[in-house]
Amino acid sequence: KTDEIILGIETSCDETAASIVKNGTELLSNVVASQIESHKRFGGVVPEIASRHHVEQITIVIEEAMKEAGVEFEDLSAIAVTEGPGLVGALLIGVNSAKALALAHGIPLVAVHHIAGHIYANRLMEPMEFPMLALVVSGGHTELVYMEEHGSFEIIGETRDDAAGEAYDKVARTLKLPYPGGPHIDQLAQEGTATIDLPRAWLEPDSYDFSFSGLKSAVINTLHNATQRGVEISPNDLAASFQESVIDVLVEKAHRAAVAYDVKQIVVAGGVAANKGLRARLRERFEETDIKLSIPPLWLCTDNAAMIAAAGSIEYNKGKRADMKLNGNPGLDL
Ligand code: KG4
Ligand code: ZN
Numbered sequence: 001k002t003d004e005i006i007l008g009i010e011t012s013c014d015e016t017a018a019s020i021v022k023n024g025t026e027l028l029s030n031v032v033a034s035q036i037e038s039h040k041r042f043g044g045v046v047p048e049i050a051s052r053h054h055v056e057q058i059t060i061v062i063e064e065a066m067k068e069a070g071v072e073f074e075d076l077s078a079i080a081v082t083e084g085p086g087l088v089g090a091l092l093i094g095v096n097s098a099k100a101l102a103l104a105h106g107i108p109l110v111a112v113h114h115i116a117g118h119i120y121a122n123r124l125m126e127p128m129e130f131p132m133l134a135l136v137v138s139g140g141h142t143e144l145v146y147m148e149e150h151g152s153f154e155i156i157g158e159t160r161d162d163a164a165g166e167a168y169d170k171v172a173r174t175l176k177l178p179y180p181g182g183p184h185i186d187q188l189a190q191e192g193t194a195t196i197d198l199p200r201a202w203l204e205p206d207s208y209d210f211s212f213s214g215l216k217s218a219v220i221n222t223l224h225n226a227t228q229r230g231v232e233i234s235p236n237d238l239a240a241s242f243q244e245s246v247i248d249v250l251v252e253k254a255h256r257a258a259v260a261y262d263v264k265q266i267v268v269a270g271g272v273a274a275n276k277g278l279r280a281r282l283r284e285r286f287e288e289t290d291i292k293l294s295i296p297p298l299w300l301c302t303d304n305a306a307m308i309a310a311a312g313s314i315e316y317n318k319g320k321r322a323d324m325k326l327n328g329n330p331g332l333d334l
Contacts, residue, residue: 004024012090015304074105132266143334165272174223243275266291268296
């Protein structure tokens with residue numbers, strides 16, 4: 001049996017990325033061109049600027065990934081590309097590049113859901129054991145996903161308003177920290193104490209849903225009130241208090257779901273999985289259980305194409321193929 005070689009392509013937001021993965025688990029190359037510097041001065045991702053950068057970078061990034069891995073187009077078993085969700089103009093660059101290459105070289109095309117990609121980043125580190133639970137925490141998503149087997153996703157809880165990363169970014173903006181704010185809040189929180197009382201949205205007792213907009217507003221109000229009264233508030237303590245509120249709910253609900261669904265493994269996925277506080281608290285909470293906890297290394301938490309190739313391998317092996325009608329789908333369901 002010859003090796004399965006998949007080229008992954010990811011352009012859903014502000015990273016242009018390409019990667020080569022062998023047999024679904026072995027990383028041969030992983031190239032990420034970040035646009036963060038271009039979006040920083042606007043305090044967030046500007047869709048039109050993102051698309052333009054993707055157009056400039058995509059060919060270079062793909063060529064580099066192939067060269068680094070030492071593979072040619074004829075070696076590829078499939079091309080896996082992010083179909084959605086994301087910014088439509090950004091997605092289209094990846095989708096159209098993938099379609100062009102697939103057509104020109106006669107290579108099978110596979111469409112991948114961005115969040116499935118984040119979840120499958122974990123498979124590049126260790127085998128997955130089912131049933132499994134994924135705690136997905138990114139800039140656009142906060143979800144608890146139950147997986148009976150490979151490629152099967154059941155959302156058992158999700159945010160009713162802001163995503164966790166979105167709340168981090170909005171709170172960071174209030175504290176006048178650069179975009180993206182998550183890592184800066186994380187950093188401040190490391191040197192702060194959670195002394196400020198902030199709400200935790202537990203919702204209904206049996207719910208696995210989340211809500212972060214109330215917490216975000218509470219942080220903003222706390223800051224405004226302090227400024228009005230001329231009181232100094234330690235940004236470190238505020239960051240630590242906010243972070244503790246987020247983590248308390250994430251960890252508690254993930255733990256409750258993992259036990260209720262009797263899973264063998266829990267994986268954490270998405271940009272907020274890079275959070276130091278969250279990683280530490282999850283390790284603490286799951287240490288005392290026999291549920292295996294997997295958290296990807298930092299470079300696999302944020303957007304990359306290795307995770308798209310890894311998820312693409314599952315789809316490919318299930319016989320799923322996309323055709324030349326494939327389009328970017330900004331609101332794609334998992
Ligand atoms: O998964 P991702 O790279 O992009 C999306 O698919 O959304 O996630 C980006 C999000 C941003 O909101 C960013 O602030 C957050 O992940 N993030 C963090 C940390 N690193 C990135 N949030 C908290 N702590 C971090 N260390
Ligand atoms: Zn992402």
